[in-house]
Amino acid sequence: MLRRAPSLTDQVKTHIKDLILQGEFPGGRIPPEMELAEALGVSRTTVRDALSRLEMEGTISRRQGAGTFVNNPVLQIHSRLEEIWGYEAMLEAHGFTPSTRLIETLEISAGDSPYDAATAGDLQLAPDEPLVLVTKLFLENDAPVILTRNSIPRRLIAEPYQADDLGRPLYEFLEQFSRQRLSYYVTDIVPLAADAITADLLKIDPGTPLVSFDEIGYDDSNMPIVKAHSYFRDDLLRLRLLRRRV
Incomplete structure (x- = not known):
């Protein structure tokens, strides 16, 4: 049985998380959705869905009127036990x-x-x-x-x-x-x-x-x-x- 390829949303989520781990966002502030979409060559909807998944796992937080920010303490969790890992x-x-x-x-x-x-x-x-x-x-x-x-x-x-x-x-x-x-x-x-x-x-x-x-x-x-x-x-x-x- 062939393994399922990651969806585009999952690929974008992984890429954004890699950028976070590499310290690519000054001050831990995530750029606006449209800016990310243009930089990654995907739709704004795909970026929004990817950010929603990162928010659900606790990697980022959206603050009303302030923007989207990295939750630095969560980055110290190296493996997500609620997910199936080898x-x-x-x-x-x-x-x-x-x-x-x-x-x-x-x-x-x-x-x-x-x-x-x-x-x-x-x-x-x-x-x-x-x-x-x-x-x-x-x-x-x-x-x-x-x-x-x-x-x-x-x-x-x-x-x-x-x-x-x-x-x-x-x-x-x-x-x-x-x-x-x-x-x-x-x-x-x-x-x-x-x-x-x-x-x-x-x-x-x-x-x-x-x-x-x-x-x-x-x-x-x-x-x-x-x-x-x-x-x-x-x-x-x-x-x-x-x-x-x-």
């Missing part, structure tokens, strides 16, 4: 030069998941239905930063694949080999102490506090297509959220 891209956004190591791929029965007894129910599988369990590390200079364990229903994988194919970002694998589009996650953020196996993989002491994401990923029709567990070393990667008043 973890290599997340680490790059934090200034790292990451690599990925595929630790293990197993085909097991859904009811035999060694890490989560709820996996079969969460993925709407019978206990004897097979799933593929993929364990990966994301590293910076050979130091493990993130550990992931992803469970994919075997029946969803429609195309032949090699083990190395599971090393790519999960959403890419699903699109190419399962013909499934990962639309969104429902995520529980869970603090926990590293067990012996997790600690060994992350090169930390057992019992070290970790931040973890327990997630169920859904397709566009709201069907569960993946169960994901991610474990983050807080001493190497600080996760930050923007919380806005509603």
